[in-house]
Amino acid sequence: MSLMLTKEDLAKYPFLKESATFVESLQLDLSDLATEEYSCVLMKALARIRNGIDRTAKPVDLSDPETEILAYPLSLAFVYGSKSNWLLNRFATVEAKRVEEELRREPEGKLVEIAELGFAWDIQQENLKLEWEELSFSMPVHAYLEAATGFNDTHWKLINRYVKGGRVFLNSGSLSRLISEGFKMKIIRRGAERELADFRLPEALRRHLDEIMKYAQRNAQYDEKLPQGLVSDARPPCIVAIMEDVKAGKSLSHMARFALTTFMVNVGEGVDEVLKLFGNVADFDEGKARYQIEHIAGMIGSKTKYKPPKCDVLRSFGLCVGMNESCRNAKHPLNYYRRELKRMSRFGGQVDARGRKKRV
Amino acid sequence: MREVVRREFNRYYSGLEAEELRVPEMPKREFAFLQFGGEVMIRHMKFNDPASLKGYIVENTPAHIYHSSAYYKTPDAVDMNEKGWQSADLVFDVDSDHIRTVCKEKHDRWRCMECGREGLGFPPESCPNCSMKKIDTRTWICEDCLEAAKKEVIKVIDEYLIPDFGIGGSDFDVFFSGHRGYHIHVRSESVRALSGDGRREIADYVRGIGLDVRSHGFRDVKNEILVGPDMKDGGWRGRIARAVYEFVNRSSFVELKEVVAPNVAKNLSENKEKFLKNIASDPPYWGGLKGYTLESLEKIALASIKDLVCNIDERVTIDSKRLIRCPNSLHGKSALKTLRVGYSNIDDFDPLKEAVAFRRGSIRVYVKEAPRVRIGDDELGPLDDKTLEVPLALGLYLICRGAAEPR
Secondary structure, X not given: OOOOOOHHHHHHOOOOHXXXXXXXXXXXOHHHHOOHHHHHHHHHHHHHHHXXXXXXXXXXXXXXXXXXXXXXXXXXXXXXXXXXXXHHHHHHHHHHHHHHHHHXXXXXXXXXXXXXXXXXXXXXXXXXXXXXXXXXXXXXXXXXXXXXXXXXXXXXXXXXXEEEOOXXXXXXXXXXXXXXXXXXXXXXXXXXXXXXXXXXXXXXXXXXXXXXXXXXXXXOOOOOOOOOOOOHHHOOHHHHHHHHHHHOOOOOOHHHHHHHHHHHHHOOOOHHHHHHHHOOOOOOOHHXXXXXXXXXXXXXXXXXXXXXOOHHHHHHOOOOOOOOHHHHHOOOHHXXXXXXXXXXXXXXXXXXXXXXXXXX | XXXXXXXXXXXXXXXXXHHHHOOOOHHHOOEEEEOOOOOOOEEEEXXXXXXXXXXXXXXXXXXXXXXXXXXXXXXXXOOHHHOOEEEEOEEEEEEHHHOOXXXXXXXXXXXXXXXXXXXXXXXXXXOOOOOOOOEEEEOOOOXXXXXXXXXXXHHHHHHHHOOOOOOOHHHEEEEEXXXXXXXXXXXXXXXXXXXXXXXXXXXXXXXXXXXXXXXXXXXXXXXXXXXXXXXXXXXXXHHHHHHHHHHHHHOOHHXXXXXXXXXXXXXXXXXXXXXXXXXXXXOOOOOOOOOOOHHHHHHHHHHHOOOOOOOOOHHHHHOOOOEEEOOOOEOOOOOEEOEXXXXXXXXXXXXXXXXXXXXXXXXXXXXXXXXXXXXXOEEEOOEEEEEXXXXXXXXXXXXXXXXXXXX
């Protein structure tokens, strides 16, 4: 173990390989953690997931770091075992938030070490004094992009950073945020790995998982699914603009077609509805279009259902028509759409299956 | 018609040293081919060495030869998910078609496929008559467009890759594509693992997309007291400062008025020297002019960077699985070679001379219509409806462009 890292650090920063090594050294398996002997670990793990559901980033209990170190992999097992992307995202987001708050209290040298041990990022301490801020760290552009592409705010775009000689210069706040985002992505990516697809929780733990899911449904807006069919009022401005071009019979770029088709397919429109939409386009070929839509919907070919491109991509391809107020918090057109649906059901009434608002 | 081009392509490849077809880390690349007259790409091929690639090419004589920018575990797997993507070169594509040059008025035409409206020069995004976006183009290249493309390449490398991204001379290669422009292949380890999102950020960086001037040090400390970046700063921060300096220095009152309110433009042009001296001082001082606000400064900054952003085809840079032309292969639409350009000699590189693959012989062709064309030292046109004997490279070029037929 490194000189600077303590057991408290391993509890705070479970993405450090030293944390995993510590857990492995105990040679426990998941079923062991379901026994009476480890009930306090189980309690901590469940509390951590509930924090995720409640969106509260509570610091770990440093009076008993070993229990916290063990609780983390157990809480992850619950999250992966739930097969719920919603829970996975919530848990990862709140864990990242917690880590970010811890990191902001750390001295500079420790940040460097945590980034190195956690993600093999080559961080250097710098002394770049600018007009009204000081950039005390630098990291390679590629390492920066690993984490920063997850952020939406314009100041995280590479073009808005101080970049020189292959390195991005940062202050400690930004570095803390990047490390925590790196952690979040690690949790989410691991969840998408093939070997986890068949992962099932041991029987002894399933009862607790059911309780967690009930808790989620009771205490948070658990919304894995979208209503079937397009709700026009919830469309983001980029999709509205493409649809207007379609209506006007203009021919569309490949990316515009792809964005519209994937959007429609993902909000639950059928192939025939999407086809009808394109009927106006100047160079419309029904046979070809049907094939492409079915491909995008994952009905034929690779069987992958494609998602629309995210906001950054649409922007790069000139399809973003400018943000409106609701765009500010969205990274993705479907993200926007979901939020608008939620907002509409909160203010104007419920949304029915065909997407029309019901008065309440 | 195709037969003569095919025969000459075959002769070229037969005489080529196999080693000239070498691509770094060949066994990890996917190769792909487009046959003469073929519409479907032959894909998912793997060659372990230049000799086997040459053998295939001589036997099949394709019109276009590509390899993947990506390195795969199993490059010949048919399913993209089974290929096992490991990493990919970062590629920048500069295409003269996308650059507005004056010469396009002389050699390019467009036609709206909806209403038939025609015009000369750079095609409009949508038809000025019926506003449809289906525009057919007939474009040619000349020395001027290729020179403009070369300037963009130099800009990408000298202004961005070297100073900002720290990419050294041994980390990249520049290629003339064999037709309209250039490719830059960056192969350093640090860029190879970049995801599509990371590549998009780099494309946006050199294209100036998403630039937020306020992220680069401009602050309104107190009314009309502005602080801002130093021209010596790195990256976009210093670039903006230098750009504003140059822009204000060279702009007249009338030009400034197009960017900011008339009173600000007046103030700025009357106090130009003082303003420039202030922003060049250490530390720089950006304010002190009446009516001059952060908003007006932002407008000036955005106007002043227009010539600094790079005109690249962002789709190529973003794509981590792109197929790109093989070095020393022939371009089926020009019969010119895809040729590596030594970066230290790029200023003197003449693509229409050095990428000529057929240096001897002549061919008799019927030319339907062509603008002035130069290949090597030979020039012809503008001309139409004429049969004549021309040097082989020039004749094949016109045939490949669809402007001539062998006679």
